[in-house]
Amino acid sequence: MNFEEIRVGGCCSYLVACDETCSGLLVDPELSQIDRTLALLSKVGVRLQYIVDTHTHADHFSAAHELARRLRVPTVMHRASAAPYVDLRVDDGETLIAGHLRVRLLHTPGHTEDSISLVLPDRVLTGDTLLRLGTGRTDLPTGNAEALYDSLFGKLLRLDDGVAVYPGHNYKNLPVTTIGQEKAENPRLQKRDRSSFVEQMHALNLSMPDHLTEALRTNRTGGKTVAQLLDEAARQIAFLSMEEVQALATAGTSDLVVVDVRERDAYEAGHIPGARHVPRGQLELRVDQLLPDPTARVMTCCEFGKISTLAAATLRILGFTRAVALDGGMKAWRDARYPTKAGKEP
Ligand SMILES: [Fe+2]
Numbered sequence: 574m575n576f577e578e579i580r581v582g583g584c585c586s587y588l589v590a591c592d593e594t595c596s597g598l599l600v601d602p603e604l605s606q607i608d609r610t611l612a613l614l615s616k617v618g619v620r621l622q623y624i625v626d627t628h629t630h631a632d633h634f635s636a637a638h639e640l641a642r643r644l645r646v647p648t649v650m651h652r653a654s655a656a657p658y659v660d661l662r663v664d665d666g667e668t669l670i671a672g673h674l675r676v677r678l679l680h681t682p683g684h685t686e687d688s689i690s691l692v693l694p695d696r697v698l699t700g701d702t703l704l705r706l707g708t709g710r711t712d713l714p715t716g717n718a719e720a721l722y723d724s725l726f727g728k729l730l731r732l733d734d735g736v737a738v739y740p741g742h743n744y745k746n747l748p749v750t751t752i753g754q755e756k757a758e759n760p761r762l763q764k765r766d767r768s769s770f771v772e773q774m775h776a777l778n779l780s781m782p783d784h785l786t787e788a789l790r791t792n793r794t795g796g797k798t799v800a801q802l803l804d805e806a807a808r809q810i811a812f813l814s815m816e817e818v819q820a821l822a823t824a825g826t827s828d829l830v831v832v833d834v835r836e837r838d839a840y841e842a843g844h845i846p847g848a849r850h851v852p853r854g855q856l857e858l859r860v861d862q863l864l865p866d867p868t869a870r871v872m873t874c875c876e877f878g879k880i881s882t883l884a885a886a887t888l889r890i891l892g893f894t895r896a897v898a899l900d901g902g903m904k905a906w907r908d909a910r911y912p913t914k915a916g917k918e919p
Pocket of ligand 1: 629701741
């Protein structure tokens with residue numbers, strides 16, 4: 574068996590593959606690690622059969638949908654998952670086959686109602702049900718402390734003591750533990766009767782994860798994150814550095830049309846000298862009036878360099894084949910003490 578961990582921050586994703594056939598499955602891929610994950614698949618020479626999300630993540634962005642689309646590999650989740658893009662909905666006790674690998678699935682609700690764990694001969698991928706010397710929380714949507722008790726004591730802790738634990742999170746960079754070690758040392762598992770375990774979970778009083786709403790929106794629907802939209806737009810264009818823009822202005826021979834896409838107040842408070850003004854919201858409607866020559870060299874700018882990226886990508890779609898964006902935004906431009914001009918557009 575080929576086993577690789579892809580970790581970012583405290584989030585852990587796993588690639589499990591059959592040595593003989595090079596067939597494998599990817600578990601809990603994270604959106605910001607798409608290129609790294611694809612590179613790893615090529616490097617180790619694995620053809621994915623499945624992409625599995627152990628549950629609906631509330632604290633990070635799943636790459637399952639995007640990778641499944643790019644690689645034409647089915648996504649797998651428990652049947653209770655709300656995500657409409659899931660190709661294969663599974664249930665407790667079922668097995669996924671990749672080459673000679675047999676991966677048994679356990680429904681282990683509690684952290685979420687759609688949580689599953691993946692059992693391999695020597696290890697178990699526990700998602701956020703059982704963490705190393707910890708457990709998943711039960712206070713996020715569809716969480717349930719009673720169900721977590723049943724999943725832990727009724728299922729995961731009944732695996733052989735020597736089975737190694739590979740969780741969905743490892744915030745403290747803990748080395749591999751085993752089921753036996755978890756039983757003996759995991760502080761939360763020392764509350765062995767149901768009511769004190771549940772009481773303990775209810776008393777945790779944890780703060781809400783960052784990006785909870787955006788993570789649930791995208792992971793439950795297959796929709797895109799804002800960062801994903803920006804990344805896609807950035808891949809459709811090129812950028813000009815502030816130094817380059819200033820050098821062009823100083824040379825005085827530039828044919829560059831600077832288009833400031835911020836709102837009027839921001840533009841009038843200070844813009845790149847000579848910049849034209851069209852708010853992002855009016856770009857498509859006013860573009861022909863503003864830029865009658867689609868072959869013009871156009872550079873968009875905004876306050877932080879994000880909306881200008883979207884605007885330049887839109888201009889490319891509209892046929893402005895030389896549209897680029899400022900690398901950075903007007904805030905960085907001002908901070909670098911490049912010249913600005915206040916007032917209305919001439
Ligand atoms: Fe989670």
